[in-house]
Amino acid sequence: xxxxxxxxxxxxxxxxxxxxxxxxxxxxxxxxxxxxxxxxxxxxxxxxxxxxxxxxxxxxxxxxxxxxxxxxxxxxxxxxxxxxxxxxxxxxxxxxxxxxxxxxxxxxxxxxxxxxxxxxxxxxxxxxxxxxxxxxxxxxxxxxxxxxxxxxxxxxxxxxxxxxxxx
Amino acid sequence: xxxxxxxxxxxxxxxxxxxxxxxxxxxxxxxxxxxxxxxxxxxxxxxxxxxxxxxxxxxxxxxxxxxxxxxxxxxxxxxxxxxxxxxxxxxxxxxxxxxxxxxxxxxxxxxxxxxxxxxxxxxxxxxxxxxxxxxxxxxxxxxxxxxxxxxxxxxxxxxxxxxxxxxxxxxxxxxxxxxxxxxxxxxxxxxxxxxxxxxxxxxxxxxxxxxxxxxxxxxxxxxxxxxxxxxxxxxxxxxxxxxxxxxxxxxxxxxxxxxxxxxxxxxxxxxxxxxxxxxxxxxxxxxxxxxxxxxxxxxxxxxxxxxxxxxxxxxxxxxxxxxxxxxxxxxxxxxxxxxxxxxxxxxxxxxxxxxxxxxxxxxxxxxxxxxxxxxxxxxxxxxxxxxxxxxxxxxxxxxxxxxxxxxxxxxxxxxxxxxxxxxxxxxxxxxxxxxxxxxxxxxxxxxxxxxxxxxxxxxxxxxxxxxxxxxxxxxxxxxxxxxxxxxxxxxxxxxxxxxxxxxxxxxxxxxxxxxxxxxxxxxxxxxxxxxxxxxxxxxxxxxxxxxxxxxxxxxxxxxxxxxxxxxxxxxxxxxxxxxxx
Numbered sequence: 015x016x017x018x019x020x021x022x023x024x025x026x027x028x029x030x031x032x033x034x035x036x037x038x039x040x041x042x043x044x045x046x047x048x049x050x051x052x053x054x055x056x057x058x059x060x061x062x063x064x065x066x067x068x069x070x071x072x073x074x075x076x077x078x079x080x081x082x083x084x085x086x087x088x089x090x091x092x093x094x095x096x097x098x099x100x101x102x103x104x105x106x107x108x109x110x111x112x113x114x115x116x117x118x119x120x121x122x123x124x125x126x127x128x129x130x131x132x133x134x135x136x137x138x139x140x141x142x143x144x145x146x147x148x149x150x151x152x153x154x155x156x157x158x159x160x161x162x163x164x165x166x167x168x169x170x171x172x173x174x175x176x177x178x179x180x181x
Numbered sequence: 182x183x184x185x186x187x188x189x190x191x192x193x194x195x196x197x198x199x200x201x202x203x204x205x206x207x208x209x210x211x212x213x214x215x216x217x218x219x220x221x222x223x224x225x226x227x228x229x230x231x232x233x234x235x236x237x238x239x240x241x242x243x244x245x246x247x248x249x250x251x252x253x254x255x256x257x258x259x260x261x262x263x264x265x266x267x268x269x270x271x272x273x274x275x276x277x278x279x280x281x282x283x284x285x286x287x288x289x290x291x292x293x294x295x296x297x298x299x300x301x302x303x304x305x306x307x308x309x310x311x312x313x314x315x316x317x318x319x320x321x322x323x324x325x326x327x328x329x330x331x332x333x334x335x336x337x338x339x340x341x342x343x344x345x346x347x348x349x350x351x352x353x354x355x356x357x358x359x360x361x362x363x364x365x366x367x368x369x370x371x372x373x374x375x376x377x378x379x380x381x382x383x384x385x386x387x388x389x390x391x392x393x394x395x396x397x398x399x400x401x402x403x404x405x406x407x408x409x410x411x412x413x414x415x416x417x418x419x420x421x422x423x424x425x426x427x428x429x430x431x432x433x434x435x436x437x438x439x440x441x442x443x444x445x446x447x448x449x450x451x452x453x454x455x456x457x458x459x460x461x462x463x464x465x466x467x468x469x470x471x472x473x474x475x476x477x478x479x480x481x482x483x484x485x486x487x488x489x490x491x492x493x494x495x496x497x498x499x500x501x502x503x504x505x506x507x508x509x510x511x512x513x514x515x516x517x518x519x520x521x522x523x524x525x526x527x528x529x530x531x532x533x534x535x536x537x538x539x540x541x542x543x544x545x546x547x548x549x550x551x552x553x554x555x556x557x558x559x560x561x562x563x564x565x566x567x568x569x570x571x572x573x574x575x576x577x578x579x580x581x582x583x584x585x586x587x588x589x590x591x592x593x594x595x596x597x598x599x600x601x602x603x604x605x606x607x608x609x610x611x612x613x614x615x616x617x618x619x620x621x622x623x624x625x626x627x628x629x630x631x632x633x634x635x636x637x638x639x640x641x642x643x644x645x646x647x648x649x650x651x652x653x654x655x656x657x658x659x660x661x662x663x664x665x666x667x668x669x670x671x672x673x674x675x676x677x678x679x680x681x682x683x684x685x686x687x688x689x690x691x692x693x694x695x696x697x698x699x700x701x702x703x704x705x706x707x708x709x710x711x712x713x714x715x716x717x718x719x720x721x722x723x724x725x726x727x728x729x730x731x732x733x734x735x736x737x738x739x740x741x742x743x744x745x746x747x748x749x750x751x752x753x754x755x756x757x758x759x760x761x762x
Contacts, residue, residue, distance in 0.1 A: 080487035
């Protein structure tokens, strides 16, 4: 396995004060990477779902998973990269949109399945969802000078099929 | 049911848990708890002189007895002082429950007097911690803390208690049992893995059993002894694992690692099957990782899955508690009448005996100056090998581990993982409280002892007669040794130009002090000290200032690259080794 293999790890944990810091602390204390992290309560209010993207070789990922499981607040977790899964991320992009740029920007947003949420004389604010790579591609397709602001939620995901991560 | 205060709930919970001793120090935030302790006699409170000592004493009690140690400190500096002890317990997996006071809930986050984020500060060095914000869950939280601390891989758990929680009232219900959906340690080993392991173990031609603190923590010593003797294989223990297998038995080939015996490290290096039990492949054991056990297939039994394949990739992992897994192995071997390769193992023993004949623990005796090793040998003889020995951290710790032969678990109590100077004295006090009828000695040095010296007063107050064996060479010996070997004898800040008169100091605290300067007086002084059953005796042994700990694997070396004694030319360790430390 490659040293920089990207893993999408999804964690079901107690919705308690400090649980998020335990996860974040673990990564900094042991020198692991967090590329992105997203967390929110689930339908069961006592549980939170935290999804993070990390990278490392096989041994590091194995340790990350074991160390996460060792945290008392972690109920269950799944490495979505090891299974057939859907990955999604939300991105909000504010772009310049004046003159000829306006039509071009609208067309690009449509191609990528985006929606324009806010319009001014000189700007568009576009919403896009998809796997991280698709969002990257959009940003590459837009002229660099045209991008005013980018906000990304971080990746989240769910396994395909009947498999469900529940307490 | 009549509502009672949070402080009273805490005391009731401790009684329910059968807590005998509470090690602590009062302060503003815990005044209500101390008030609740005032009118009761079931829980004996030990008033230490520094919060770090409260934790070490609780550790000493826990390590000696196997019970959970309990600590009570106040907010702010009370809990920051306790952090070193908590980190020490975390590294060595010692079950503790630590209660810290906190400013009232309404003031949290306001930088109130003696406020510190105790849960935040301790998070990286506890198994788990809690901030109690609702008195209704106080009893349940305490139950959880004891359960988490003492089960699975044990460790310290901290409960932070805002002052208003201790004052508020609620009905007291102590849950009989607790179940946590997110915490279920695996106790029973996987039968298929156990079977595979047994096959590999019995196929070995050059087997080696390597065991650590996990055997002691899980009370797995009887199963370990039975399995080892059933197999007839050589066994080594880590620093934390000493006593799990009797050191005087012929199958025991000494401690392994940086200051382990030649035979133990050579057997590790050359073995073809390594059976690792309750050990975590620490860097002091493995030396340079890519030179570690180059020809071995490895079985690893541990209750903590994250210990497995963390430093060294293993072939057959078994997650489970040591006694449970070893009992299953013994049963498979017995039931199926399986046999090991006795012929090959016989050849292997002949090889090990050749390594043994190197006598790697020999040292040059002296008639003029006291050799520190000699003091430990005499300590062993005078106590007939039966005393509980605690130690501080440094050269004396290694000599105690090498020259006192521990025949039973929980007899050797030291700070292995964190390496905390100052640990030994309060730990001895805790061990003595757990076993008042047993001899307890604290092996220490002039550096370490000065870090927790104030506890001599606590020991006077609570009548814990301990014998303090101070190997006084005027140096921070282990650091001096490294400066000699690796920094061309540039002894920077390792010599104490001023030391107190330890005899007068001991007497000032109400104890007996002795200064011993001649080898001929060592045994007599020890006999005299141990005859004073009800007194703490401070034995200040003036020892050889230049003595070094051997054998030694220099950093970055493999297990077969040992320096045996002064006669070996000290090759300067390479850059990579210097980084490894």
